[in-house]
Amino acid sequence: MTDFLPPIQTTARDDAVLKALAGFVRQEALGPGGKLPTERILAERLKVSRNTVREALTRWEGLGLVERRQGSGTYLKAAVSPDMLHMPLTLAGGNDFAGLMSTLEIRRALEAEAAALCAIRAGKAELAEIERKLDLMEEAFQTRAGMSSDEDWEFHQAIFRASGNPLFEQIIAAMYELFHRFWEHPLGVRDFGHASFPYHRTIFNCIAARDPDGARAEALKLIATVEDDLKRGAANLKLSDRR
Amino acid sequence: MTDFLPPIQTTARDDAVLKALAGFVRQEALGPGGKLPTERILAERLKVSRNTVREALTRWEGLGLVERRQGSGTYLKAAVSPDMLHMPLTLAGGNDFAGLMSTLEIRRALEAEAAALCAIRAGKAELAEIERKLDLMEEAFQTRAGMSSDEDWEFHQAIFRASGNPLFEQIIAAMYELFHRFWEHPLGVRDFGHASFPYHRTIFNCIAARDPDGARAEALKLIATVEDDLKRGAANLKLSDRR
DNA sequence: TGCAGAAATTGGTTGGACCATTGAACCACT
DNA sequence: AGTGGTTCAATGGTCCAACCAATTTCTGCA
Structure with a gap:
């Protein structure tokens, strides 16, 4: 060997x-x-x-x-070749509410573009995989009354993966921990994430219909609902305590 | 269980x-x-x-x-704080054409979102700064017959800075070297970047008019022209010789 | 005063030792 | 057959005590 x-x-x-x-x-x-x-x-x-x-x-x-x-x-953990371009990014700030909103804006940018690219490039296999993740998410949503964060995340990951650009998944993976920390702590908003639910299906429909502009628009709407939820949560409990 | x-x-x-x-x-x-x-x-x-x-x-x-x-x-070498977001990006075969297109897609995502945010948030001072950079760029474009890459870059940087989200500028700055390497080597396309020229003004107009969706659309068009230029360049000289 | 050489400082490397965790093989008992 | 416990080798994690190589600082002579 x-x-x-x-x-x-x-x-x-x-x-x-x-x-x-x-x-x-x-x-x-x-x-x-x-x-x-x-x-x-x-x-x-x-x-x-x-x-x-x-x-x-x-x-x-x-x-x-x-x-x-x-x-x-x-x-x-990843493919490695002798000629690789390493781009270590370390971003300042990030544990307070403003930091989370900043990363969410980055996520919105990437999510929209990835959905659009996906509508152009996704092959049949990738499309099927995305739909499978979508079904799983919707089922979990019904069964566990809205607690579908893991399945939700996997759905988005499938889209990033099918975008044909590995950078999307890498960037978003680095931000995952940050999102997740809040996702699991719904900030007192009981129906956190509910508003975003229907847009997953609409995004997929646009991708399946090969409609990049539509997919981009739906992705933007989805993140907008998440932003609203976060703002409501921040208003509920005072987030003055950093950390 | x-x-x-x-x-x-x-x-x-x-x-x-x-x-x-x-x-x-x-x-x-x-x-x-x-x-x-x-x-x-x-x-x-x-x-x-x-x-x-x-x-x-x-x-x-x-x-x-x-x-x-x-x-x-x-x-x-950089500011460090206890809470930092690390984003190690690795691009397989970073010197080839596909790698450049990958980074350009990230840039398109960020550029569109930053322009939209800018249209919402930019104050009068930021707006004036962006316009100043735009004027400088247009002047350089006229004087030096299209070679305005530095001024062009500063214009975009001003938009990122005025987006109110420091992550945009940080991410894009980390990728700058990669863009620039090709930017300075116009791949045999003599009028590289010419097609993108008018969109700088239209982006600014949308931002000044507080039209986020319009700014996003114009930014998308701008990057699209750059992508086209790159594809033409790649077709011109065979980029089969890696490294 | 100026400068060459010695000495101290500091990161880079080595070899060897032991600890902690893992996973497979084995065993006893049901 | 299956369940749980034990043993044991393999492997990454940590530690130590040197020595090497580059750099900086100090020293003493001209």
């Missing part, structure tokens, strides 16, 4: 380690979920210390390329 | 280090360029191994938050 791992020679050790690893991944045709060699094996094969290997892997972990599971191993 | 069992939260050493470090930065009011304590000091003060400190710093270095200079020290 680990036959293709030539030793390292240049300076900038950990970068060299990453390059070698990227080559290894390509050589072995490893995809997401694939398991890469243990740190001890890598250290031995590449003729570097295990600490150096760890620093390199820490970099990849920070970029979301790799996941380490103690006792199990290190696994790929 | 109640499947409501929250995932357990175990201690994460290096994350704790980063949190402590973020607190330290805030405490000392360190800004970009500031020098933070040496690894040995940190290890001693935080009662962790120097290795752990290094792994934590490696993460921050990967995110572009920090720069290490051997023999000198570790310095801040």
Whole structure:
């Protein structure tokens, strides 16, 4: 399994380690979920210390390329190729109400564009997948009386994925935690998210009808309802306590 | 069965280090360029191994938050606060045409939304600033026969800034380098960007008229012309030679 | 005063050790 | 057959004590 791992020679050790690893991944045709060699094996094969290997892997972990599971191993989380463009974005501010509204505006921008692109590009398989997620969401909505946040999220994710542009999903995934924290804490608004419910179906209809402008418009309406809910929630309980 | 069992939260050493470090930065009011304590000091003060400190710093270095200079020290490269949103974006094969189109689609999403928000929120001062940038751009366009990329960029930046949401400017600034690389290399299309010229004025008019939907539509048209230019360029010179 | 060289500082790397978690194999009992 | 417990090897996580390499600071001589 680990036959293709030539030793390292240049300076900038950990970068060299990453390059070698990227080559290894390509050589072995490893995809997401694939398991890469243990740190001890890598250290031995590449003729570097295990600490150096760890620093390199820490970099990849920070970029979301790799996941380490103690006792199990290190696994790929995304496709990696030797020539990749890394664009680490760190955005200031974000835990207060204004920060949430800011991220929601970003989400509105991306959601609208992704829906439009999806209406143009989605293949039959992607379309079916989106509809499946939509059905699941609607069923959960009926059954659990409105608590369908997970299924809701998966529906949107399917759209982002079908947009044909991986950046959408990556950006939105980074923001997920932030949205979710509030989503699970409905701010005292009992029917939080209810208003957005019908728009999921209308968005899908526009996508299925290959109507990008319509899909964009419906996505905008959906986010608008979420914004309204959030504003109502903020009015209900005073959110002066940051954190 | 109640499947409501929250995932357990175990201690994460290096994350704790980063949190402590973020607190330290805030405490000392360190800004970009500031020098933070040496690894040995940190290890001693935080009662962790120097290795752990290094792994934590490696993460921050990967995110572009920090720069290490051997023999000198570790310095801040950006403002850091305890609550930050990290968004590591990786684009497979970032140098090819598809990658550029992907980023352009993100830009279209943000540009449209920012223009709409701008039409709602921009104050008189922001409006005047945008118009000033627009005048500068049009003048440069006339004088230098179409080469107005810098002024063009500043116009868009002014809109992002006036949107009232700092995330727009931050995201787009991080992608600037990527756009610019191609912008400066017009791919053999001599009148690259000419088609987009009139839309700058129409966008501004919509913003000044407080017409968010109109501004959004005009922004979409503008990016569409840029996309067309790019596609023409890609057709002209074969971009099959990666890197 | 000016500057070359020594010394101290600091990040980079190494090797080895031990801990904590995981997962598989195995076993006892029902 | 299945359930639960135990053992054990593999693997990532942490620690330590050095040493290397680049940089900065200090020192002493001209």
